[in-house]
Amino acid sequence: MIVEGEFTFQGPREMVWNLLQDPEVLAKALPGAKTLTKTAEDRFDGAMQVGVGPVTAGAFSVTVVLKDQVAPERFSMQVDGKGGIGFTRGTASVELRAAEGGDTLMKYRADLQIGGKIAGVGQRVLDSASRAMTKQGLEAVNRELQSRLTGAAPAPARSRTRYWAAAALALVALTIALCGGPWR
Numbered sequence: 001m002i003v004e005g006e007f008t009f010q011g012p013r014e015m016v017w018n019l020l021q022d023p024e025v026l027a028k029a030l031p032g033a034k035t036l037t038k039t040a041e042d043r044f045d046g047a048m049q050v051g052v053g054p055v056t057a058g059a060f061s062v063t064v065v066l067k068d069q070v071a072p073e074r075f076s077m078q079v080d081g082k083g084g085i086g087f088t089r090g091t092a093s094v095e096l097r098a099a100e101g102g103d104t105l106m107k108y109r110a111d112l113q114i115g116g117k118i119a120g121v122g123q124r125v126l127d128s129a130s131r132a133m134t135k136q137g138l139e140a141v142n143r144e145l146q147s148r149l150t151g152a153a154p155a156p157a158r159s160r161t162r163y164w165a166a167a168a169l170a171l172v173a174l175t176i177a178l179c180g181g182p183w184r
Contacts, residue, residue, distance in 0.1 A: 001113075003108075003112065003130045004109040005131075005134065007108075009105075009141070009142050012098075015145065015149075019141065020141065026141070028140065029140035030048070034047040043066070044064045044066075046064075047061055048060045058083045058085040061082060064077050064079050074094060087116055088112050088118075089113050093108065093110075094106060
């Protein structure tokens with residue numbers, strides 16, 4: 001499954017890069033994220049609670065390895081996630097470009113393989129869920145960026161209780177890169 005798109009952050013590229021390197025911010029922004037921990041210079045491990053449609057929410061362990069980091073421009077990552085309802089593995093790339101008005105344009109692309117019960121819900125449902133979760137995660141990161149720029153507390157996001165595994169992992173990959181970046 002391919003998940004790709006663009007998102008414009010309302011702030012400077014260097015600040016976006018630094019924000020995307022903060023595992024606490026990303027863990028809060030990722031739908032279903034329970035933990036996100038840096039376990040090596042380029043590796044992060046986490047836990048998520050995910051499900052979609054008729055597939056009951058289940059716990060997933062996630063590992064993300066960052067590669068090809070060029071601050072504050074781009075990076076790639078390898079993602080591996082598994083749980084009782086399935087698995088996902090794949091790669092993702094993120095590019096940050098300075099945009100007009102001091103904004104930052106992010107371009108992202110993830111190529112994921114999905115298996116197990118979660119893959120049985122169908123491609124259309126998976127595509128729709130991945131787009132919605134990616135948008136939700138990126139908007140949460142942008143709210144945090146705005147709060148840091150203005151010094152105000154970020155606005156709360158709408159709560160959701162059911163999530164799709166590949167989308168969540170794509171979002172982990174992308175928010176760690178993307179929707180995240182290398183944390184130091």
